[in-house]
Amino acid sequence: xxxxxxxxxxxxxxxxxxxxxxxxxxxxxxxxxxxxxxxxxxxxxxxxxxxxxxxxxxxxxxxxxxxxxxxxxxxxxxxxxxxxxxxxxxxxxxxxxxxxxxxxxxxxxxxxx
Numbered sequence: 027x028x029x030x031x032x033x034x035x036x037x038x039x040x041x042x043x044x045x046x047x048x049x050x051x052x053x054x055x056x057x058x059x060x061x062x063x064x065x066x067x068x069x070x071x072x073x074x075x076x077x078x079x080x081x082x083x084x085x086x087x088x089x090x091x092x093x094x095x096x097x098x099x100x101x102x103x104x105x106x107x108x109x110x111x112x113x114x115x116x117x118x119x120x121x122x123x124x125x126x127x128x129x130x131x132x133x134x135x136x137x138x139x
Contacts, residue, residue, distance in 0.1 A: 035060040038127045041083040042066060050081050054104065059127070061120050063094060063108040072096050072105050080107065085126060090119055 038059045043050035044066065054068030066080075074096050082090040092109055099105035109116075 033060045033062050034124060036124045036127045038064075038123075040123075040127075043081045043083075044068075044078050046076065046078060048079050050079050056082060057104070059120070059124060061109075061112075061117060061124075063097070063106060065104055065106050067104040069102050071101070072099050074099060077110070078107065082123075084123065090123075092116065 036059055038056050040056040040059070041053070042056050043053050045051045052068065052070050054066040054070070056064045057067050058065040076096045078094050078096065080092045080094055082092065084090050093111050094107040094109045097106045097108050109120075112120075
């Protein structure tokens with residue numbers, strides 16, 4: 027019997043900045059997203075267990091700040107982050123973001139209607 031994930035996980039291509047301080051000096055791309063965490067593609071070296079600040083660049087062209095802890099890393103590929111201290115509004119935004127990516131790419135002309 028295969029073990030299934032506890033929550034919905036979607037593929038994404040979401041630019042982000044991250045770091046151990048709020049200024050988030052490193053950059054990467056979120057390629058997988060769930061309510062529990064994400065995978066950040068980056069070549070930067072990280073330490074498992076490290077707490078991070080994360081700023082996601084939303085399709086609505088604004089920053090979405092989150093906090094998390096590194097749960098695993100793949101050297102020169104990226105790392106898995108579990109979210110910490112999520113508020114109800116953070117969960118709501120994550121659900122909206124996952125809905126957006128599940129619906130597929132949206133032509134810009136359709137957004138103007």
